[in-house]
Amino acid sequence: LAGPAHVDVGLAGTVMRFVPPVAGLADGQVTFDGDPYVRTRPLGPLVGALRSLGVRIDVTGSGSLPLTVLGTGRVAGGEVVIDASASSQLVSGLLLAAPRFDRGVVVRHVGPPVPSAPHLRMTVRMLRAAGAAVDDSTPDVWAVEPGPLTGRGWDVEPDLSGAVPFFAAALVTGGEVTLQGWPHSSAQPVEQLRSLLQRMGGEVTLSTNGLTVRGTGVVHGLTADLSDVGELTLVLTALAMLADSPSVFTGVGHIRGHETDRLAALAREFGGLGADITETPDGLEIRPRPLRGGVFRTYHDHRMAHAAAVAGLAVPGIEVDDVGCTSKTMPEFPALWSAMVTGKS
Known part of the structure; x- marks a missing residue:
């Protein structure tokens, strides 16, 4: 992965929350922006979490988009506390990129219940199917070990x-x-x-x-x-x-x-x-x-x-x-x- 690059997220919450953790693994700058309304969508907890995991991020405005991830080709990883009560995607975005982090990640949610809990179970299921070691046995805690993922064919369910x-x-x-x-x-x-x-x-x-x-x-x-x-x-x-x-x-x-x-x-x-x-x-x-x-x-x-x-x-x-x-x-x-x-x- 190499920068510079620009990602127009449109109005897509998945893109604005799933791709910045991956951009931390890129070597170079990756900027993110989108529709004017998307700048009001919750993103601050993810920015804070990524910074605590060793990712450099420049944010223009109130903590959401636009932002620039200053990738160095690696992310240290480790343990992070996040309030994901605004969106399950805040957790899923971290988990999906975590196998490539040097130390993986342990995500602890603190706050009101995470909405759309089935989506978190889907995230864990997909990671395991690709060979990741994921422990979600403790409520509101997800631990992903560092390690390679395995390519495979997927049968994608109807939406x-x-x-x-x-x-x-x-x-x-x-x-x-x-x-x-x-x-x-x-x-x-x-x-x-x-x-x-x-x-x-x-x-x-x-x-x-x-x-x-x-x-x-x-x-x-x-x-x-x-x-x-x-x-x-x-x-x-x-x-x-x-x-x-x-x-x-x-x-x-x-x-x-x-x-x-x-x-x-x-x-x-x-x-x-x-x-x-x-x-x-x-x-x-x-x-x-x-x-x-x-x-x-x-x-x-x-x-x-x-x-x-x-x-x-x-x-x-x-x-x-x-x-x-x-x-x-x-x-x-x-x-x-x-x-x-x-x-x-």
């Missing part, structure tokens, strides 16, 4: 977060959607999703054909802690708007620091369509009532577009201002959605 709007469509319409190729043993939080969709009125089955969700003709509201599955909040909110009873979602204050302040954006945009929705410090309260059509702004956030698409199945006249933002994770989303709705591929 659960990307599939959720299509599953939600089955609930809204009383139809059926199958995601082919779903593994019987998954690293993703499929059981949490199964429970949530079942409680909201869906039927979820796993067979040799894949993961299937069937609608029953009714959507129920629910009270749920979504801290482990924060990415699902936006589509579940759209479902809750169409339910037969109120919903309360908690445990997702951290998604205020995602591509946009997702709680504020959901309240603002669905409120503009006539919804009775209230922000709380860590979630949303939703009291269903009839919605009207109108322009639904995405704030360049792909999950906001997914939520609007789901609501639009039941509410005529909803217009998404920027469906192109879905290209971040699924460039073919508009075509796939249209084919599902019209039955024409």
Whole structure:
């Protein structure tokens, strides 16, 4: 790895948190910047952790982007304490690069619970599959030993977060959607999703054909802690708007620091369509009532577009201002959605 180099992270939290630890191993400068909003996303704890592990970093501004990693070709590593309550990616970014650090790394989280815990289990699983020695037996502590990683072929699971709007469509319409190729043993939080969709009125089955969700003709509201599955909040909110009873979602204050302040954006945009929705410090309260059509702004956030698409199945006249933002994770989303709705591929 050699600098100089520049990384435009766009709005991607994974890039802004996974790549700087690797850049510490480069020989030369690597600068990072992105969309103006990304400069407000939580990054300070990672910067502090990398500095304590021996990485030189110049930061312009308040501790987030833009920044420059002054790589020397090696990172000392060692033990570090971090508050990762804003994002599990703060831990994953350190762990993924740690096998190349001279002394590996021991990461200790101190603070409120780390959100999206399944993503940390996925990180550990992937590291072990590549030959890394990882000890996560102590809660909130992850130790990665230094050592070589082994190249191999990977069977990559379908993306659960990307599939959720299509599953939600089955609930809204009383139809059926199958995601082919779903593994019987998954690293993703499929059981949490199964429970949530079942409680909201869906039927979820796993067979040799894949993961299937069937609608029953009714959507129920629910009270749920979504801290482990924060990415699902936006589509579940759209479902809750169409339910037969109120919903309360908690445990997702951290998604205020995602591509946009997702709680504020959901309240603002669905409120503009006539919804009775209230922000709380860590979630949303939703009291269903009839919605009207109108322009639904995405704030360049792909999950906001997914939520609007789901609501639009039941509410005529909803217009998404920027469906192109879905290209971040699924460039073919508009075509796939249209084919599902019209039955024409």
